[in-house]
Amino acid sequence: MTTTAVTAVTRRRRRARPAGGRGKPLIYMLLAAVLASSIFPLYWTFVVASSDNSAIGEATPPLVPGGNLMENISRVFDSSEFALALMNSAIVATTVAVGNVFFSALAGFAFARLRFRGRNALLVTVVATMMVPTQLGIIPLYLLTTKLGWTGHLQALIVPALVSAFGVFWMRQAVDETVPNELVEAAMMDGCSLVRIFWHVALPGIRPAAAVLGLFTFMGAWNDFFWPLVVLNPENPTVQVALSVLASGYYTDYALMLTGALLGVLPVLAVFLLLARQIVGGIMAGAVKG
Amino acid sequence: MRGRLDRHLTPYLFVAPFFVLFAVFGAYPLLATLWMSLHDWHLINGDAGFIGLANYSELFADPDFWNALVNTLSLFVISTVPQLFIALGLAALLNTKLRGRTFWRAGVLVPNVVSVVAVALVFAQVFGRDFGIVNWLLGLVGLDPVDWPANVWSSHLAIAAIVTWRWTGYNALIYLAAMQAVPSDLYESARLDGASTWKAFWTVTVPMIRPTILFTTVVSTIGGLQLFAEPLLFESKGASTGTGGSDRQYQTITMYLYEKGFTLFDAGSAATIAWVLFLIVAVFALINFAVVRRTVASR
Numbered sequence: 327m328t329t330t331a332v333t334a335v336t337r338r339r340r341r342a343r344p345a346g347g348r349g350k351p352l353i354y355m356l357l358a359a360v361l362a363s364s365i366f367p368l369y370w371t372f373v374v375a376s377s378d379n380s381a382i383g384e385a386t387p388p389l390v391p392g393g394n395l396m397e398n399i400s401r402v403f404d405s406s407e408f409a410l411a412l413m414n415s416a417i418v419a420t421t422v423a424v425g426n427v428f429f430s431a432l433a434g435f436a437f438a439r440l441r442f443r444g445r446n447a448l449l450v451t452v453v454a455t456m457m458v459p460t461q462l463g464i465i466p467l468y469l470l471t472t473k474l475g476w477t478g479h480l481q482a483l484i485v486p487a488l489v490s491a492f493g494v495f496w497m498r499q500a501v502d503e504t505v506p507n508e509l510v511e512a513a514m515m516d517g518c519s520l521v522r523i524f525w526h527v528a529l530p531g532i533r534p535a536a537a538v539l540g541l542f543t544f545m546g547a548w549n550d551f552f553w554p555l556v557v558l559n560p561e562n563p564t565v566q567v568a569l570s571v572l573a574s575g576y577y578t579d580y581a582l583m584l585t586g587a588l589l590g591v592l593p594v595l596a597v598f599l600l601l602a603r604q605i606v607g608g609i610m611a612g613a614v615k616g
Numbered sequence: 617m618r619g620r621l622d623r624h625l626t627p628y629l630f631v632a633p634f635f636v637l638f639a640v641f642g643a644y645p646l647l648a649t650l651w652m653s654l655h656d657w658h659l660i661n662g663d664a665g666f667i668g669l670a671n672y673s674e675l676f677a678d679p680d681f682w683n684a685l686v687n688t689l690s691l692f693v694i695s696t697v698p699q700l701f702i703a704l705g706l707a708a709l710l711n712t713k714l715r716g717r718t719f720w721r722a723g724v725l726v727p728n729v730v731s732v733v734a735v736a737l738v739f740a741q742v743f744g745r746d747f748g749i750v751n752w753l754l755g756l757v758g759l760d761p762v763d764w765p766a767n768v769w770s771s772h773l774a775i776a777a778i779v780t781w782r783w784t785g786y787n788a789l790i791y792l793a794a795m796q797a798v799p800s801d802l803y804e805s806a807r808l809d810g811a812s813t814w815k816a817f818w819t820v821t822v823p824m825i826r827p828t829i830l831f832t833t834v835v836s837t838i839g840g841l842q843l844f845a846e847p848l849l850f851e852s853k854g855a856s857t858g859t860g861g862s863d864r865q866y867q868t869i870t871m872y873l874y875e876k877g878f879t880l881f882d883a884g885s886a887a888t889i890a891w892v893l894f895l896i897v898a899v900f901a902l903i904n905f906a907v908v909r910r911t912v913a914s915r
Contacts, residue, residue, distance in 0.1 A: 350712075353709050353712055353714075354714075356709055357706075357709055357710070357714075357720055360706060360709075360723075360724060360785075361720070361723040361724065363781070364723055364724055364726050364727050364781075364785060365723070365726065367727075367730075367735065367738045367739065367742065367781065368726070368730065368738075370738060370741075370742065370749065371734070371738050374741060382741075382747050386752070387747065387749055387752055429633040429634065430634075432630040432631075432633070433630055433631040433633065433634050435630065436627045436630035436631050437631065440626075440627040440630070441627075442624070442627035442628060445627075448631060448635070451635075452634065455638055455642065457834075457838070457901070458642065458646070459838055459842060459893075459894060459897055460641075460642040460645070460646065461842060461870075462646065462649065462842070462873075462890040462891070462893055462894050462897075463642065463644075463645025463646040463648065463649050463890070464645070464873075464877070464890070465645075465649060465652060465659070465877050465883050465886050465887050465890065466644065466645040466646075466648035466649055466652060466887070467641060467645040468659075468877075468878075469648075469659075469883070470640075470641075470644070470645065485637070485641070486637060486640075486641035486642075488633065488637060489633050489634045489637055490634075491634070491638070494631075494634050514623075517619060519619075519622050519626075520622055520623070520626040520627070520630070521626065524630070545729055548731065549729075549730075549731035549732060549733075551731070551732060551733050551844075551845045552844055552845065552870075552874075556874075556878060565731075566731055566732075566733040569731075569733045569734065569737060570733060570848075570849060572737075573737055573740070573849055580741045580744075580747070583737050583740075583741070584737060584738060584741060586737075587733070587734035587737045587738060588734075590731060590733070590734050591730050591731060591734045594729055594730070594731070595726075595729065595730070598722075598725075598726070598729045599722075602718060602721075602722035602725075603718050603722075605722075605725070605729075606718060606721045606722055606725060606789065609725070609786070609789050609790070609793075610789055610790075610792065610793035611793070
């Protein structure tokens with residue numbers, strides 16, 4: 327679906343370009359300035375992470391990377407549960423991404439192609455819940471996870487995030503655009519079970535959209551902070567929680583903090599750089615739909 | 617027989633996971649928040665009885681709550697308004713014929729994929745009093761260094777800078793997608809009427825992408841009023857308690873909720889804050905809806 331959505335967008339784009347052409351260098355200069363300010367904090371993170379902490383306190387801050395990166399990295403791993411945190415974040419983000427794609431695809435398929443009583447009302451409910459600030463229920467949610475004995479454990483992060491309203495909505499659009507109704511009808515006439523139709527007819531078509539949803543979910547789960555901070559403890563943290571622990575030391579060690587930040591950002595940044603085209607396309611396709 | 621059951625029952629099984637999880641982890645906690653706000657409730661020791669609206673009257677008499685509310689609104693306004701205007705301009709730039717389209721689009725999105733915690737740590741350094749790069753730059757042009765976290769105005773500016781940095785590119789891509797769906801004959805007729813590019817932008821582009829502007833405004837409002845991680849981590853010393861500076865100069869409502877609930881274990885008061893914030897968010901979303909619809913329509 328993303329491919330179709332993206333090509334649809336490109337096609338529209340060709341028609342839609344407003345007047346322009348003069349002032350071209352100015353546009354590039356402005357964009358370059360925006361890009362520089364987008365990138366600078368990351369560059370700065372790298373500079374600080376590769377410097378000696380005392381170099382940061384000099385009258386002129388170091389503006390180019392230093393040679394202390396490896397030493398700082400080993401300090402991060404020594405002074406906090408950072409290795410465990412990286413592993414925890416990988417487990418949580420991967421499980422949540424796979425779960426959200428699977429359950430959202432199931433529901434999306436049902437909403438797009440199956441007929442059942444109350445379908446439209448249920449779909450409206452799904453969309454409406456997207457607007458509900460559920461993080462405001464954090465106190466009872468915390469008590470609930472305590473009662474379940476999940477506090478401090480990863481399932482407290484995983485289970486509530488296994489399916490999202492956005493995911494259901496996204497996958498419904500994907501099925502609607504890529505899985506022909508006739509194909510589903512034909513499979514039903516042949517007596518195929520709905521589970522098999524989902525697996526063999528719907529799933530192959532929606533793979534690109536599922537991949538984009540998986541990426542978004544992975545990045546969102548990796549970067550999540552408020553709920554992990556509340557429900558986990560510093561002994562079994564995610565990366566974001568471990569970073570906040572690094573930052574809350576009595577003595578502010580910027581080199582240590584920003585080396586941690588660098589390590590926490592790199593996995594997501596790597597995924598982003600590899601798949602930038604798909605991610606940008608996904609955001610823009612989502613915007614057109616929404 | 618089996619087939620008919622499959623046709624009728626399976627669709628519900630397919631959509632059930634969403635509704636079950638939302639009911640348990642989304643709807644129930646929100647409703648329980650309302651219930652708890654009417655009780656004297658300790659986070660560890662539990663319910664100490666129904667007290668009616670006492671938590672609410674206590675909250676409305678609490679100067680710290682009003683402080684947090686003012687801080688939240690201030691941060692929300694100075695981060696959302698410039699952000700959406702810059703995003704609109706940036707989208708217009710990206711909507712021209714460009715070489716390396718994906719490069720520019722991905723470039724402006726980078727801040728949004730970096731975790732808010734990492735971003736807050738970096739900016740805490742950038743805006744640091746003694747070794748921060750902003751103060752160093754101020755020094756280069758002969759200005760005195762600013763103790764950014766210490767004052768209301770300076771801490772708000774710095775935190776708004778973090779929020780703006782993170783979200784401008786994302787919103788620009790949303791606007792860009794909407795701009796590309798504007799039919800080009802509208803621009804042609806505007807041009808025939810002698811409208812400049814600038815005028816065409818305000819008379820054609822902006823009205824045409826009105827639904828998208830509304831969407832981003834509502835989403836930014838819902839997010840902005842719940843601002844938490846950026847101010848929480850802005851000054852490392854206060855990170856664990858959520859007071860938002862020694863004089864609460866940048867404590868937001870969500871931070872106050874966090875402080876009440878998880879530092880002071882006063883779950884009843886925290887639930888009251890959450891429910892009041894919920895109502896504020898709802899009211900703001902509706903106001904947004906009305907205002908954006910009217911102002912953009914009158915253009």
